[in-house]
Amino acid sequence: MKGVDVVAHILKEEKVDYLFCFPANKLIDSAAKVGIRPIMTRAERTLVNMADGFSRISNGNQIGVAVVQSGPGSENAFAGVAQAFADSIPILMLPGGVSRRSGDIPTHFSSVKNYAHVTKWVAQANFADRLPNMLRRAYSLLRSGHPAPVMIEIPTDVGEEEVSDYVYTPPKPIKSIADPVNVRDAVDSLLMAKKPILFIGQGSLFAEASPSLIRLAEMLQIPVMTTMGGKGAFPENHPLSVGASGLTGSGVVKHFLSKADLILGIGSSMSKNTFAPQVPSSVPIIHNTASETDINKDCVATVALLGDARLVTDQLIDEIASRIGVDGRTENANLLKEIAEVKADWLSEWMPRLTSNEIPINPYRVVWDLQKAIDRTNAIVTHDSGNPRDQMVPFYETLIPNGYIGWGKSTQLGYSLGLMMGAKLAAPDRLAINVMGDAAFGMSGLDLETAVREKIPILTIVLNNSALGGYEKHMPVATEHYGTKFLTGDYTKIAEGLGAYSQRVEKPENIIPSIQQACEIMEQEQRPALIEFITCEDAVFSYGH
Template sequence: MDGKTAIARILKAEGTEYLFCFPHNPIIDVCAAHDIRPIIGRTERVVINMADGYSRVSSGKRIGVAAMQHGPGVENAFGGVAQAYGDNSPILVLPGTYERRALGIPPNFQAVHNYRSVTKWVAQVPFADRIPQLMRRAFTLLRSGRPGPVMLEIPVDVMDEPLNGEPDYRPFKVSRPHGDPRDVEEALNVLLAAKSPVIVAGQGVLYAEAWDELREFAELVGVPVMTTLNGKGAFPEDHPLALGAGGRTRPKTVDHFLNKADVIFGVGTSFTRSAYIVPIPPGKTLVQITINEDDVNKDYPVSYGVIGDARAVLSQLIALARTRLEGPRPSDHVQAEIRAVKTEFLRAWMPRLTSDETPISPYRVIWELMRNLDRRRTVITHDAGNPRDQMVPFYETLIPHGYIGWGKTTQLGTGLGLVMGAKLARPDLLAVNVMGDAAFGMVGMDFETAVRARIPILTVILNNNLMGGYDKYLPVSTEKFGARYLSGNFAKVGEGLGGYTERVEKPEDLAPAIRRAVAEVEAGRPALLEVMTREEAVFPAG
C-alpha cells in the first residue's frame, strides 16, 4: 500500500462520501476507487466553499474534505480557506506539494508556511508511515474544541511511498465536555436574578446540535433569544421568544431588547466585535458559554464564563433550573412586547416588502421567497453585500440549518459553493442561494458544476447592473468612468451552462417564476432565476 491509498482508506473509515476537488492531485482517483465520489469544481475557492457548506449543514458531524494540486491549486484555494477560518468552519484540506527534495527552493509554494494564519492546524507529511497519526490528529482537531479548517500538505513522492501493511487507524471518539458545576450554577444565578436578560445564541449551538435544549431552556426561564448571524436558525424565528438575528442589519426587536438588557447570556458564541455583528451596548453584564477558552474576554468584558459544549452545558442549566423553579417562569409580558415591536417594525417595512414598483425591489424578492418556499424543508443562504443586509432581518428561519449565515469575512460568491455543499449534505432539503450580479460575476461558471455534478440547487440573482453600495466609495470613478456599473444577461449564461433559467422583470411574475423553478429543482435540475432589481441601499439597523 502507498501513501495515497492509506489516505483514501482513512477517509473511508471516517465516513467521507465526497471529495471536493480540482485536478490534479493523486488522491482523487484513489478515493474514487474507494467509492468516495469526486465533485470537481471550476475553481479551487468554490471547491473549498462546497466542503465548507457540507460541514456546516452537517453540524460538523460529517467533515467536508477538499483536495487540489500543489502549486497553483493550493495557492488559488487560499480565499476559501480564509473564509472557513473566519467563520470557524471545520473542513479538511489535503493539497499536494512538491517532492521532498524540492521543498524550500524558491519559488516552490509550501502551504505549511503560508496557511498558518487561516487554519486551526496545518502540517506537512514527511513520510508515508506518518500518515495514520497525522490524519488521526487532523480529525481529532476537526471534531474537538473550536471548529476550524485543518490542512495536511502531502508531498507528491510521499503519496507514492509504500507503507507496511494496513494503516493502524481508528476514528476518534468525540468528547463533549460539561461545564464546571460551580460555573454553571453561578451563570444560572446571574440569569435568574436579572431584570431584563437576553440570550444570545451562536453557531456553537448548531455544531453541538443543541437547538432543542436551547428552546427548552429559554421557555423554562422565560428569556428572549436572539442569534448571531452565523447562529441564525439555532432558534426558530417564529417562536414567541425569538428576537431574530443580530447581524450588520437586523429586526428592530434585536436592538430594542439589547438596549434594555441588564444581562447578556451568550451560548455557543465567541462575542466577537465585527462590522457584521450587532454591537453589544456598554454597561451590560456578560455571561459566556463557549467551547473555546480563547473566546472569553477576547473582545468584550465577560464577567462569568463557562467552558464547555453548548448542548452539555444547556443540559446542566436545565437540570439545575428545574430544581430552582416550580415550572416555566411566566413570560407573557415579554412575548407581548416582542409582538408589539415586531408588528411595528414590519408595518414600517411592508411597503418595500410588498412593493409593486419596477425595477423590482430586492425586499419584494425576499418576501416572495418567504411566501413561496416551504421553509421547514429549505436551506437558504445570502451572499456578501446588499443581499445579506436585505435578507437577514426579514427571512424568518424555522429549522436548524435552515439558513447558512456567514460573514466575518465577506468574499463575494461564497454562497454558491456553500449551498452546493449543503445540498449534498442534506439532499432532503431544497437548497437556495441568493446573490447579486457582482457575486455571480466572481463564481458564476460554477453553476455548471451544479449541472454537471447533478446537484439540484436554486440560484436567485438580484441583478441591478451595478455594485451596490459602492457609490460612496467610488464617486469620482463612477462619474468619470462608470466604474461601479455592470452588465450581463445571466439567465442566458445559466441556460448556456445547462440549467433551467428565467429572467423576471415584473413583481407579479415573481411568485409563479419561483414556483416553476422549485418544481425544476425538485425534478433534479439546477435552476437560476435572474430578477431585475433596483438598487435599494436602505437597511434596518440601529
C-alpha cells in the same frame, strides 16, 4: 500500499462520501477506487466552499474534504480556506506538495508556511507511514474544541511512497460541560435579572442545541436573539424570538438588546466585528463558548461557561429546575405582548419595501416573497455578500436549525454558490437556495456548470441591479466620471448556456410563480435552476448597530 492509497482508505473509514477536488492530485483516483465520489469544480475556491457547506449542514458530524494540486491549486484555494477560518468551519484540506527534495526552493509554494494563520493546524506529511497518525490528529482537532480548517500537505513523493501496513482508529469528538460552580453562579444572575436576553451563536448549531435552547428560553421566559451565524438555532416564529442581528438585523433585537441588564451568550465567540451584534459594554455577560480563547477576548465575562453549547444549556436547565421547578416560570404575557408589538411596529415601517410593486423589482420584495413561495421547514437558504446579506438577515424568517446559513465574517463575493452545492449534498432531500447579486455571480457563476454536471439541483437567485450596490460611497469620483460601479450581463442566457434551467423575471407579481416553477423543474429533472430578477438598487437597511 502507496501513501495516497492509505489516505483514501482512511477517508473511507471516516465515512467520507465526496471528495471536493481539482486535479492533478493522485489522491483523487485513489479515493475513487474505494468508492469516494470526486466532485470536480471549475475553480479551487468553489470546491473549498462546497466542503464548507457540507460541514455546516452536517453540524460537523461529517467533515467536508478538499483536495487540490500542489502550487497553483493550493494558491487558488486560499480564499476559500480563509473564509472558512473566519467563520469557524471545520474542513479537511489535503493539498499536494512538491517533492521533499525540492521543498526548499523559494519559488515553490509552501502550504505549511502560507496557510499557518488560516488553519487550526497545518503540517506536511514528511513520511508516508506517518499519514495515519497525522490524519487521526487532524480528525481529532476537527471534531473537538474550536472548529476551524485543518490541513495536511502531502508531497508527491510521499504520496507515492510504499507503506507496509497501518492501523487507524477514527477519533471520537471530545465535548465538555462547564464548571458546576460557574453554572450555579450563572443561574443566580439569571434569576435575579429583570431584563435578560438570550444571545445565541453559531456554536449552538454545531452542538445541535436548539431543543435545549427552546426549553431554556421557555423556562426563563426570556427574549431570544441570534447572531448572523447562529440564525436558525432558535425558531424565529417562536413568540420569544426577537430575530437575528449583525451589521443589519431585526429592529426587535435592537430594542431588547439595548435595554438588557444581563446577556446570556450560548455558543458564541462574542467577538466584536462589523458583522456581529453590538454588545453593550456595560452589561454583565454570562459567556458560553467551546473555545477558551474566546473568553474575555472582546467582552468581559462576568461568568464563563466553557463547554459544548448543548451540554452547558442542559446544565443550566437542570440547575434552574432545581431552584424553581421543572416547569420554570409562568408565561410572561407582558413580555410576549411587547415582543409582538415591537415586531409589528418594526415590520410596518418596512412593509412598503417588502410588498412594493415597483418596477424594476425592489429586492426586499424578492426576499419577502421567497419565504411565501417555499416550504421553509424543508429548505436551506443563504445570502451572498453585500446587499443580499444585508437585506435578508433581518427579514427572512428562519424556522428550523440550518434552515439558513448566515455566513460572512469575511465577505467574499460569490461564496454562496459553492456553499449551497455542498449543503445540498449534505442534505439531498431539502430544497437548497442561494441568493446573490450580479457582482457575486461574476465571481463564481461558471461553477453553476458543476451543479449541472454533478446533478446537484440547487436554485440560484440573482438580484440583478446592474451595479455594485452602494459602492458609489467608496468611489464617488470613479463612479461619477467613469461609471466604475456599474455592471452588465444577461445571466439568464449564461445559465442556459451552462445547462441549467433559467428564467428572467421583471414584474413583482411573477416572483412567487417563477420560484415555484423552478422548484418543480429541479425536482423533475434533477438539475439546477437560476432565476434572474431585474431589481432596483435599494441602499436603505435595517441596521443592527
